[in-house]
Amino acid sequence: MLFFSYFKDLVGREVTVELKNDLAIRGTLHSVDQYLNIKLENTRVVDQDKYPHMLSVRNCFIRGSVVRYVQLPPEGVDIELLHDATRREARGG
């Protein structure tokens, strides 16, 4: 639940989603659901030489289970807030 509510706060920001097959896609976070499925807009592939055919797609839906990392914009990371949230989550409250 922590990740879900955190990612919801990041809607509208630029993120880079790295998939388990090494493909990394950068785009504006459009939405995220409870399974951490991610919808991106105005996407582009980070490593364009390796994946030329994915040069640009208008919008993109990524299955939560294939996501390895999500790179966040530094200004979207409130360390204090995250710290509190993780502590609360660890306490189970």
Place this chain on the structure above:
Amino acid sequence: MVLGVREIRFSGEPVLDRDNGEELMRVQPGTDIVLGNLPRESPGTLYITTKQVIWVSDVDKTKGYAVDFLSISLHAVSTDPEAYPLPCLYTQIDTEEADDDLSDSESNPIEQDLSNVKEMRLIPSDPTQLDTLFAIFCQCAELNPEPNDDEEEEEHDWVFSADQMVDEEAEDEDYISHNPVNSIGQSNGNHDLARTILELQINDRRFEDAEEMDDNEDGTHH
């Protein structure tokens, strides 16, 4: 569950697994399909169900392909002619095969091994339908979350659940044997009546305590 694209043979329309809640979401006639680096196949009809995507050739209506939504790791609307000459719905397929296998399938085009197909493009004759198809794919993906998120193997999940059930039953038995209320209700002897009266007395005493507490509180207020 079978990962990846599979070739299917049937007569007439695709049969849905309605007992397991599979429903038809959309039929999109006039849709071409491109699997991996294989040649484009056309024309065909696309059936989107709550569980899978099925493409049936219009030329040979017994021939088609199916892929479960569980295997579709990504889908996107591709309209850039540099990415692909025609506007299409681009999908990536999770095959759980090593990436190196891709070159093998290219070198041997006669024996088509669909288990290596990692990409699928769906090209509707009417490109204005792409956004609708994209939205339906999103909807269906959300209907198909990972069945075994916490467990490595589905079979382990079953064993684990069975153990849990046994434990829960044992706990229930403990609860019944230690709970005096149940033994009172089980027979109508005088002994039980006596216990009921005893309980009433306890309740009375509790009631008195509560009143005293209220009095004390009143005292502090005034």
